[in-house]
Amino acid sequence: MDNTSSERIRRRLIFFPLPLQGHISPMLHLANILHSKGFSITILHLKLNPPNPANHPHFTFRLIVDDDFSKESFNADLVSFLALLNDKCVEPLKQALLAEGDAVACLISDAIFHFTTGVCESLRLPRIVLRTGGVCSFLAFAAFPLLLEKSYLPLRDDRLEEAVIELPPLRIKDLPVINTPHQDMLYELVQEMVHQTKASSGLIWNSFQELEETSIAKLHQDFQIPIFPIGPFHKHNVNSNSNSNSNAPSSQNHSSISWLDKQVPKSVIYVSFGSIATIEEPEFLEVAWGLASSKHPFLWVIRPGLVRGAEWLEMLPGGFLDGLNGRGHIVKWAPQLEVLAHPSVGVFWTHCGWNSTLESICEGMPMICTPCFTDQRVNARYVSHVWKVGEQIEKELNRERIERAVRRLMEEREGEEVRERALFYKEVANVCVRPGGSSYDSLSKLVKYLSFS
Ligand code: UDX
Numbered sequence: 105m106d107n108t109s110s111e112r113i114r115r116r117l118i119f120f121p122l123p124l125q126g127h128i129s130p131m132l133h134l135a136n137i138l139h140s141k142g143f144s145i146t147i148l149h150l151k152l153n154p155p156n157p158a159n160h161p162h163f164t165f166r167l168i169v170d171d172d173f174s175k176e177s178f179n180a181d182l183v184s185f186l187a188l189l190n191d192k193c194v195e196p197l198k199q200a201l202l203a204e205g206d207a208v209a210c211l212i213s214d215a216i217f218h219f220t221t222g223v224c225e226s227l228r229l230p231r232i233v234l235r236t237g238g239v240c241s242f243l244a245f246a247a248f249p250l251l252l253e254k255s256y257l258p259l260r261d262d263r264l265e266e267a268v269i270e271l272p273p274l275r276i277k278d279l280p281v282i283n284t285p286h287q288d289m290l291y292e293l294v295q296e297m298v299h300q301t302k303a304s305s306g307l308i309w310n311s312f313q314e315l316e317e318t319s320i321a322k323l324h325q326d327f328q329i330p331i332f333p334i335g336p337f338h339k340h341n342v343n344s345n346s347n348s349n350s351n352a353p354s355s356q357n358h359s360s361i362s363w364l365d366k367q368v369p370k371s372v373i374y375v376s377f378g379s380i381a382t383i384e385e386p387e388f389l390e391v392a393w394g395l396a397s398s399k400h401p402f403l404w405v406i407r408p409g410l411v412r413g414a415e416w417l418e419m420l421p422g423g424f425l426d427g428l429n430g431r432g433h434i435v436k437w438a439p440q441l442e443v444l445a446h447p448s449v450g451v452f453w454t455h456c457g458w459n460s461t462l463e464s465i466c467e468g469m470p471m472i473c474t475p476c477f478t479d480q481r482v483n484a485r486y487v488s489h490v491w492k493v494g495e496q497i498e499k500e501l502n503r504e505r506i507e508r509a510v511r512r513l514m515e516e517r518e519g520e521e522v523r524e525r526a527l528f529y530k531e532v533a534n535v536c537v538r539p540g541g542s543s544y545d546s547l548s549k550l551v552k553y554l555s556f557s
Contacts, residue, residue: 115555116144116207120197122189122214122236123152123174125379126457130236130310131214133337135163140342141551143209148200150174150193169196182380183284186293190219198223209554210305215242216293218300230305232554237458238311239319239333240486241479244271244280246298246326248291251279258287278485282477302327306553310335310462313542314532315491332550334543336466336533338441360403360438361446367401370450373472373510374443376405377455381476382412385419387501392420394506400450400514401431405438444469451513456483468530470494470522472509474501493526 117138121131132155135145145163149155152174157165169192177185197220201211210230213220224231235242244251247270251257256268256276264277284290301307311333313320320333334340364372373395377383383391388411395402408416417434425432440460443449444467453472454460461483464471471494473484487494495513497505513519536543 115142115209116146116204117209117554118146118148118201118204118211120148120211120213120217120220121155122186122216123150123154125153126459127214127216127236128153128155129459130337131212131234132160133340134212134234134308134310135160136342137334137337137340137547138551138554139163140340141547143554144207146204148197150189152178166200168200169193181284181286182282183286183290183293186216187286187289190217190293190296193217194219194223198226201227201229212308215297215301215307218293218296221300221303232306232308233301233304234308234310235301236310237479238461238483238486239309239316239323240490241280241458241482242298243319243322243326244274244278244482245294245479247271248294248298252291257281257291273489274482274485278481280478280480280482302329304329306330306332306550308550309333310337310458312336312533312536313546314536315465315529330549330553332546332553334547334550336462336537336543338463339466339533339537340543340547341537358439360433360435360443363433364403364443364446364448367448369447370514371401372446372448373398373400373402373451373453373514374438374449375402375453376438376440376460377407377410377474377476378457378460379407381455381457381480382410383476384412385414388414388419389421390501390503390506392424394501394503394510395432396424396428397503397507398510400510401448402433403438403443403449404432404434405436406434407436451510451519456480456487458483461487465491465493465526465529466533468523468527470513470519470526472497472506472513491525491529493522493529495522 119131119135121128135147139145139162147155147163147165148168149165150169150171152171155165177188208229210232211220211224212232212234215233215235220231250270259276259281266276268274268276282290306329312335313333323331406417411419441463444452444463451472452464452469454464456473456475457480471487473487473494473496475481475484484496488496495509497509513522535541538544
């Protein structure tokens, strides 16, 4: 593609990320990739979790709605928050797109913003969807009508261990649901996400063919639209001056790396449960004691708000860290990509958000999985039973189970085998974004498609 400024003016892409960290980061990575291919980029955003323009001086940023409602609603219930966004952003998005004029090639919208279909149709603008999760979990979302019809959903406590024969290797407890008082609203939201994705002009994935071959084949059968698995996004060799770990909160703590520098190779457990999951105090204490009794050094991300009812560390037992003699390091936020690539880290204890799962796979890092909700459950099942690059703690968290999982992955032969498979996928992930690789080719097709849309 011609990289001249006149070309850039004609080929403007408008991105509209969902205002959650796990959705904003991949969208900004995608914007960087497409900018490097000659497109001009506008990012539309809300007040909640705004991107930092200083990290992306080559993009145009526009705040489209004064969404003071969103923070309160987000803290109350995720499902009603997402429904509210889909309602309140219609007119502001329309006005923002109208203001962009004719130079726009298309809107690239998060899949959860299903309302963007109607807005784009009214403006005769193509709409491409980015689904920031994995294909495996999306297929489980797409199966919700069937799961409801066959009574797998709503979940029943006495059937959780049963296999979902239509979606192997998932069990009922692996289905991507969420604890909400508004289950019907959840089903509706998922159904709209799936329908409006089907109605889109194309679907982009932060995943790669070799990792999700079977799921991608199934997706091709069920979705008659162009599909572009071009991940892992952060592995593309993008020559851009932006901060690639795109939307880190300013509280990111650089002490993580200097602490890791002092540790023995492959000795550290890195613990993070992503940007929105919360846990109860008893679970939190089991995590703390499990880490303490594992005898391994650990780097633990405790976000303010991670523990329900706590500001930050006040629920840690008194003297907890002092008793460890420097074996534990706690931060509010870590530079995760660097942490996972650090030679001292030996295992990643994760909630299995898709970004964390993919980032771990890209570094050949074995995972201990404790999924909290939605797609994390599906991802954890695939990590432990399809890719076999980690182990899930199946029952409720307690210190003995944690200690056992750490020992198996970090000290025993089983852990070595997991590590070998993880390193295999790391190599595949590296190769797929190079010339001739599956994601590289898929990206070329996407660029061509966007250029003529
Ligand atoms: C949410 C959902 O929970 C997840 O299931 C879905 O797939 C995406 O949206 P989140 O919980 O934030 O995401 O998890 P994840 O997808 O793993 O994304 C977290 C991102 O924040 C990762 O890119 C990770 O590298 C980054 N991160 C997290 C840091 O950079 N530092 C940290 O300390 C913690």
